Amino acid sequence: MSDLSPSLADPLKEANEPSSPVARFGPEAPLLMDCGVVLDHWQIAYQTYGTLNADKSNAVLVCHALTGDQYVASRNPITGKGGWWTAMIGPGKPIDTDRFFVICANVVGGCTGTTGPASTNPATGKPWGLSFPVVTIRDMVRAQAALIDSLGIETLFCVAGGSMGGMQVLQWAASYPGRVFSALPLATGAKHSAQNIAFHEVGRQAVMADPDWRQGRYLEEGTRPSKGLSVARMGAHITYLSEQALHRKFGRKLQDREAPTFSFDADFQVESYLRHQGLSFVERFDANSYLYVTRAMDYFDLAADHDGVLARAFAGTKTRFCVASFTSDWLFPTADSRAIVHALNAAGASVSFVELESDKGHDAFLLEEPNLFATTRGFIGAAARARGL
Numbered sequence: 001m002s003d004l005s006p007s008l009a010d011p012l013k014e015a016n017e018p019s020s021p022v023a024r025f026g027p028e029a030p031l032l033m034d035c036g037v038v039l040d041h042w043q044i045a046y047q048t049y050g051t052l053n054a055d056k057s058n059a060v061l062v063c064h065a066l067t068g069d070q071y072v073a074s075r076n077p078i079t080g081k082g083g084w085w086t087a088m089i090g091p092g093k094p095i096d097t098d099r100f101f102v103i104c105a106n107v108v109g110g111c112t113g114t115t116g117p118a119s120t121n122p123a124t125g126k127p128w129g130l131s132f133p134v135v136t137i138r139d140m141v142r143a144q145a146a147l148i149d150s151l152g153i154e155t156l157f158c159v160a161g162g163s164m165g166g167m168q169v170l171q172w173a174a175s176y177p178g179r180v181f182s183a184l185p186l187a188t189g190a191k192h193s194a195q196n197i198a199f200h201e202v203g204r205q206a207v208m209a210d211p212d213w214r215q216g217r218y219l220e221e222g223t224r225p226s227k228g229l230s231v232a233r234m235g236a237h238i239t240y241l242s243e244q245a246l247h248r249k250f251g252r253k254l255q256d257r258e259a260p261t262f263s264f265d266a267d268f269q270v271e272s273y274l275r276h277q278g279l280s281f282v283e284r285f286d287a288n289s290y291l292y293v294t295r296a297m298d299y300f301d302l303a304a305d306h307d308g309v310l311a312r313a314f315a316g317t318k319t320r321f322c323v324a325s326f327t328s329d330w331l332f333p334t335a336d337s338r339a340i341v342h343a344l345n346a347a348g349a350s351v352s353f354v355e356l357e358s359d360k361g362h363d364a365f366l367l368e369e370p371n372l373f374a375t376t377r378g379f380i381g382a383a384a385r386a387r388g389l
């Protein structure tokens with residue numbers, strides 16, 4: 001397996017050169033959003049890696065998760081860190097940029113260059129804030145389709161992503177069935193569960209309870225609701241891990257001390273770790289974007305868009321699917337993936353399914369998981385042969 005699991009020891013060393021540094025696409029056509037608003041002026045920030053072939057048949061669209069960005073396989077200029085999926089994408093890697101043209105775009109509502117609540121509303125000259133229209137997963141995908149059109153790509157060879165990225169993969173397959181040759185939804189679901197909505201609501205309330213949030217107008221008022229956003233991330237981060245992973249990493253070990261301090265300082269390593277996750281998050285993410293993007297996930301319910309029957313979302317599909325879940329993922333448990341697979345089978349789709357053994361929880365899809373790399377390599381390789389690539 002060692003050739004399938006590139007080292008993550010130095011993510012910057014692993015980072016690739018994007019073929020489109022800081023590309024921005026500002027379409028002439030307005031974006032019609034599910035909430036009924038028409039966004040006249042908008043843009044998408046995206047990165048590409050590898051080379052588009054002559055007949056434009058080798059494009060892989062990678063969709064990012066909740067707080068991801070377009071820097072999927074190259075240095076992120078905001079954090080200075082390597083891309084979030086450098087283990088998966090690059091020359092010779094499971095999504096091989098020597099063969100495929102990889103595109104990754106920041107979602108609408110996001111905060112790394114694509115239009116979102118922190119962008120300026122041209123009508124007022126001020127940040128949109130909460131006057132930005134509520135975004136759905138389908139809006140994100142509609143915007144990506146405009147980008148893909150602009151690149152002259154009719155059919156994507158593959159659409160891949162985990163978590164909220166996986167929701168976009170499913171939405172792509174449902175909205176544009178003729179434009180997706182293969183689809184790789186990972187650690188995801190066809191709807192957000194009540195428990196997941198509940199966790200998101202706790203996070204949003206933490207943001208909105210911060211007095212520096214200023215009813216969403218903090219950019220105009222020169223404040224930042226860092227404390228609220230940090231607490232939101234701390235809570236959410238627990239859901240991305242697992243009990244086993246927390247025990248393995250930290251157990252009940254104390255942080256830089258021999259004994260409890262009888263205070264509310266971060267005595268335990270796990271407390272110090274969560275504080276670090278919260279603090280580093282607020283340096284790279286906008287609080288209002290957090291409200292909008294979590295909401296988009298909450299609203300996602302693909303069956304509801306098809307008379308309550310998920311299989312109808314995939315009726316007549318020719319797309320080849322590979323669905324994967326992780327054993328320790330309690331945020332998007334294997335049952336969620338099975339529901340997708342049942343619907344795909346009912347729709348007569350070509351689908352394979354794998355439940356990957358891992359104790360790393362939901363975020364396992366972001367980590368060095370040799371079995372995930374092997375699955376991806378195998379699925380993409382077979383699809384490429386079927387596509388004649």
Ligand SMILES: CC(=O)SCCNC(=O)CCNC(=O)[C@H](O)C(C)(C)COP(=O)(O)OP(=O)(O)OC[C@H]1O[C@@H](n2cnc3c(N)ncnc32)[C@H](O)[C@@H]1OP(=O)(O)O
Binds near residue numbers: 363
């Ligand atoms: C698909 C997408 O779109 S990507 C989405 C956006 N990106 C992410 O969500 C990535 C952020 N998430 C993470 O980092 C998640 O923790 C994981 C699970 C993916 C990473 O897992 P791992 O690589 O195992 O890292 P781990 O969870 O141990 O965290 C390491 C960090 O915690 C810090 N840390 C570890 N122990 C402690 C401690 N006791 N006290 C304080 N900080 C600590 C490390 O210094 C390191 O900090 P750094 O990231 O600033 O360098």
Ligand SMILES: N[C@@H](CCO)C(=O)O
Binds near residue numbers: 068240363
């Ligand atoms: N930890 C990842 C996945 C969450 O689903 C993120 O923040 O985007």
